[in-house]
Amino acid sequence: MTDTTDTDMRDADDTPVDPVDRVLARAEARSGVHVFGAAQALQDAATVAYGDTDGDQWDREERAALRRVPGLSTELEDVTEVEYRQLRLENVVLVGVYPQGSHEDAENSLRELAALAETAGAVVLDGVLQRRPHPDPATYIGRGKAAELRDLVAAVGADTVIADTELAPSQRRALEDVVKVKVIDRTTVILDIFSQHAKSREGKAQVELAQLEYLLPRLRGWGESMSRQAGGQVGAGGAGMGSRGPGETKIELDRRRIRTKMAQLRKQLRDFAPAREAKRSERKRNTIPSVAIAGYTNAGKSSLLNRLTSAGVLVENALFATLDATVRRAEAADGRVYTLTDTVGFVRNLPHQLVEAFRSTLEEVGDADVLVHVVDGSHPDPAAQLATVRDVMGDVGARSTREIVVFNKADLVDDDTRLVLRGLEPGALFVSSRTGEGIEQLRAAIEAALPLPAVEVRALVPYDRGDLINAMHESAHIVSTSHEEGGTAVHAHVSERLAAELAPYAV
Template sequence: MHEDNHFEDLPTGGDLDLEARQALRRVDGLTTELADVTDAEYRQLRLERVVLVGVWTEGTVVDAENSLSELAALAETAGSEVLDGMLQRRSKPDAGTYIGSGKVEELKDVVEALGADTVICDGELSPGQLRTLEKEVNVKVVDRTALILDIFAQHAKSREGKAQVELAQLQYLLPRLRGWGDAMSRQAGGRAGGASGGVGLRGPGETKLETDRRRINTRIAKLRKDLSRMKTSRDTKRSDRTRHEVPAVVIAGYTNAGKSSLLNRLTGAGILVQDALFATLDTTTRRTQTSDGREYTLSDTVGFVRHLPHQLVEAFRSTLEEVADADLVLHVIDGDHPDPASQVAAVREVFSEVDAQNVPELLIVNKVDAVSAETLLRLHSDWPDAAFVSAATGEGIDKLQERIEQALPRPQVTLTVSLPYDRGDLESRVRTHGEVVSVEHTGEGTVMTAAVGPALASELEPYTTTS
């Protein structure tokens, strides 16, 4: 923030969030996890020392390396130490082990040599691939989807955010129960238990797999019901803003592109800013004004990523609908990233999934203070209509605010009204939500000529005048 900004010396909500998050650290050697890791209840992610594995099926080697670098950043965000990374060129992932039997042996040697306890695959593994690969390398195997879900679980703060993450985790877990070993097929009790059954030991006759699946389905149904109620509450707030004709602007973009920093810079919101992936999961909305006094809301949203798990898109659909219902989307791009074009494509893919592809979009290339002159020239060539800013230094922010004001929807109805002095509430709303052309104070009241939205125009109709 600028030195003269009065937010500078005060601890913000973001500072406190960051302090709390950094105060929590995993402690090695403290665990009560059962030895039988096939039990779903005790299958916890253990992400201390990891080896990354990727399959390069299309694109250039630079694309494949960028994807593995992003996986490394995700792993570090989850609290792990990345020891090594391996890439394999294949036409498609191996159906049995993801990387093929020869590469599995090589991976096993690397894991043993480095003392790794986890392998993370840069893709979504089927239950069979997960089971086979884990059996072969003899350490925990995690795929990209499970890793992202783990990060979301660590960072969710609000009740709605936690419910959305849990729903996504359970949807991911459900089809993979069978892939986690023979323990899932044991009987829970009943006559099927044979000689071990008997009086006092008979149960419902379900296998552990069936019991867990039933419990998960019950929990999923409850979470969906809870999220539906929360969505109703958000819709009510949104309709209230619409009724008062307050334009909505949403900041969206790839994770760690600087969306929260930009919101802080534009509004002084004081929300958490961290150089980590998915630091923001809960939507933050602030009211602000244009230079001519028009109010609008500015919302920070969850960041996107390549191959965002479909479970997360589905679980966060109600939150992502904020983008679809916006009057303007500020699409923030990380100018310092080695491949920003692929990030833009990934974000727009999510836009299409939530029916937001037709919302007016303003591209914003952020972090221009960190890029070279040559890179900046290329970015200007790629996106000539974009706004170029640095949320960290404030460079380009004034021009960005002008671009936002120009892109906001303007009031459509121009009228002249004579408002009695006891209707100061209407005069205030005209000044806040409309564009005032002229004001004159007379003996009967305030005569105003202004452009306003249709809803406010209908309320002002009894006071309209032709003079």
């Protein structure tokens, strides 16, 4: 049998192979355990560039300072789940299960999990896939394979196992009991990244709520921590009158505190809503169209916003670099003003808790007039990206919104791949935020898709009402203007409010 515990993998020219690029390709899979290979989840470092169009990246140094500190180990101790889950990720082994016929999808998913773990600050040492019709209801990968995984973890020196799914609490506990190190799942990693990257008060509250909702049914205590408080009176000679049991255990205390904190966070998020609604209502009152940039994580949405507006939004070659929605002003060629919104990225198997917690942020997508759906053209499975994003957009009520599909990173796509992508989405645009290719065509497509104001007017506006002409230039679609003796003759599509102001001058 081939040894699968070698961690110092090297390529043909004897240079070390990066774990994220191939998540430690195994020499030969054991029976039922298969290798995953060349699918890319992060852009190659050699092709990442930050240019003038990205604006000032003030947050980059702060974000880099969030990297995890190496050297921390994780052991099961006499602590509760709340304390235990606060320990940091370090050296990890990935594990996944897939049925017959979906090996390539499983490899892509595990590769993406490796990129998620790397973004969270972990070092990926190894990754294994097991083929079986269904995950084992007890230990996810079956007890025999769990024992093999325990040996692998011990051999490579890992302190955490990450499962490529959302584990049931019982599965995680049973697998943890076998492998003897911390076991977490894909959802935990995504929540961890979100907690690192959230900056605004609302974003932090959303992430904390999602974490607590996920943690509550998964609380666990070990040893004496299950009963640390005595009930009733305790006298000098032992238990006194009223000692009717162990009292409230520490785990029960944790549950009560978590529920209280969740109620506070929900109230806090409700308090944020009026301000956001006021801004949105103001834009609608002034008939300012909104364009939302949505797409898979690391597809290049922030880079695209920077290229279109020089917004200075943080750009990073990492998953979920953007969590807080950013709204920027843009101007069409005819002078109309519209907004461009950069939104949080999506990922396959996006945790339900996050969709719910970030519903207020995702409303920006649901309320948009135009949706720019950004897809990473260099990704090995763009069809899955398209499907994943459209599923989430359906959940937030954006399925009927006008959609412009954009294949970004066109500078990394060869002609044959472009033909394949064109077959996938015949009307899509190819752009490159890095080189500027296709940006003007995208700008024109956005402007053409912007909705026209509701009312068509023809008016002769006196020259002393220049304020009305300025208002039309900002928010109306002007078909034609001409200067006449009595004033400026205008043919335009305007909002109902502006139409009422122009009514006295209608012709």
